[in-house]
Amino acid sequence: MQxxxxxxxxxxxxxxxxxxxxxxxxxxxxxxxxxxxxxxxxLGPSITDPxxxxxKLTVLDIGCxxxxxxxxxxxxxxxxxxxxIDVTPEVLAVANSHKLVDPKLxxxxxxxxxxxxxxxxxxxxxxxxxxxxxxxxxxxxxDDPKEALKLAMSKSSQxxxxxxxxxxxxAYISTIALGEYVLNIVPPGTHTxxxxxxxxxxxxxxxxxxxxxxxxxxxxxxxxxxxLPGTGWVRFDDQSNYSTK
Ligand SMILES: C[S@@+](CC[C@H](N)C(=O)[O-])C[C@H]1O[C@@H](n2cnc3c(N)ncnc32)[C@H](O)[C@@H]1O
Numbered sequence: 001m002q003x004x005x006x007x008x009x010x011x012x013x014x015x016x017x018x019x020x021x022x023x024x025x026x027x028x029x030x031x032x033x034x035x036x037x038x039x040x041x042x043l044g045p046s047i048t049d050p051x052x053x054x055x056k057l058t059v060l061d062i063g064c065x066x067x068x069x070x071x072x073x074x075x076x077x078x079x080x081x082x083x084x085i086d087v088t089p090e091v092l093a094v095a096n097s098h099k100l101v102d103p104k105l106x107x108x109x110x111x112x113x114x115x116x117x118x119x120x121x122x123x124x125x126x127x128x129x130x131x132x133x134x135x136x137x138x139x140x141x142x143d144d145p146k147e148a149l150k151l152a153m154s155k156s157s158q159x160x161x162x163x164x165x166x167x168x169x170x171a172y173i174s175t176i177a178l179g180e181y182v183l184n185i186v187p188p189g190t191h192t193x194x195x196x197x198x199x200x201x202x203x204x205x206x207x208x209x210x211x212x213x214x215x216x217x218x219x220x221x222x223x224x225x226x227x228l229p230g231t232g233w234v235r236f237d238d239q240s241n242y243s244t245k
Contacts, residue, residue: 008088010190011065015090018066019098024186025066027179027227028137031163032068034225034233035136039073039161042221047078056080057131058123060155062115062148063087063138067095067108073134074108083130085113085121115148118155129157139164139202140195150211160217166224167196174227199224 017023040048047053057079061070064084074082086092092112099105113121115138122128133156139145145164153160165171172193180188197205203219205211225235 010187011088012090013187014190015066015088015094018068018091018094025068027185028065028068030227030232031136031225032072034235035069035161035163036072038221038223038235039132039134042161043078043159048076050077053078057158058127059083059132059134060085060121060123060130062118062133062135062152063141064095064110065091067098067110069134069136070095070108070110071099071102071105073132074105075102079107081107081123082109083121083123084108084110085115085118086110087112087114115142115151116144118151121155129155131157132159132161135160135162137163137165139197140191142195145195145197146205146208146211149205153206153211153217163225164202165191165196167193167198170226171196 014024018025020026021029045052047057055078059070059073059079059082061073061082061084064070064086065088067084070082070084073079084092084095086095089112092110095110099108099110111121115135123130133152135148135152139148139162142148149160149162152162165175175191176193179185180190199222203222206217206219211217223235223237225233227233
């Protein structure tokens with residue numbers, strides 16, 4: 001299974017302006033600092049403080065788009081390597097050319113691939129899994145998010161970080177009515193409200209028997225966030241857009 005074809009066409013159309021901080025992906029740009037803070041605070045100083053930790057982690061970034069998060073992660077001292085995968089060739093081409101702007105990003109690679117086709121993806125011949133798997137703003141574009149989550153979790157040995165959009169009226173108004181039709185930030189049809197996933201559903205996917213058959217996974221942190229025009233992204237503690245092991 002791939003992402004929905006119409007939605008994918010919208011991502012292809014957004015590719016050229018992906019790295020413009022004032023362009024259609026500006027909300028993702030603003031979200032990037034917040035999600036890096038979330039990842040760093042969840043990992044904690046035993047991993048993120050260079051005075052406490054010198055070992056490095058491998059990362060698989062699923063649905064990496066133009067590479068906003070992949071690049072940020074690849075620059076962290078605690079990250080050994082990042083593999084970004086995405087199903088849209090146009091955004092991956094942008095990710096590959098933007099990476100060349102920073103010659104230090106030799107630890108970052110991209111591959112054209114769907115999350116549903118992760119079987120043969122390995123960190124190395126000896127190690128089939130990655131220390132961290134990330135999947136931000138991808139689940140809400142998939143036909144079978146539960147299966148995608150299962151596959152993503154099967155590729156992680158330690159953490160899965162992800163975000164998605166709650167199926168609430170507030171999310172409909174902000175992401176579809178305003179974002180697509182009133183403010184025209186992204187093309188109409190980029191999102192499908194019925195595919196949005198509530199925090200409780202996400203939690204049940206992670207903990208449910210179909211995904212978590214050996215009960216090795218737990219939800220460590222679940223946090224909500226909302227974008228307020230004029231203020232930016234604000235995090236709050238109940239309800240979610242985030243889930244980790
Ligand atoms: C909203 S963008 C998020 C990009 C990036 N994760 C970020 O947050 O900066 C969603 C991305 O998911 C990708 N995508 C959709 N379906 C996918 C699939 N089945 N496998 C891999 N990537 C997919 C799209 O091509 C698009 O680049």
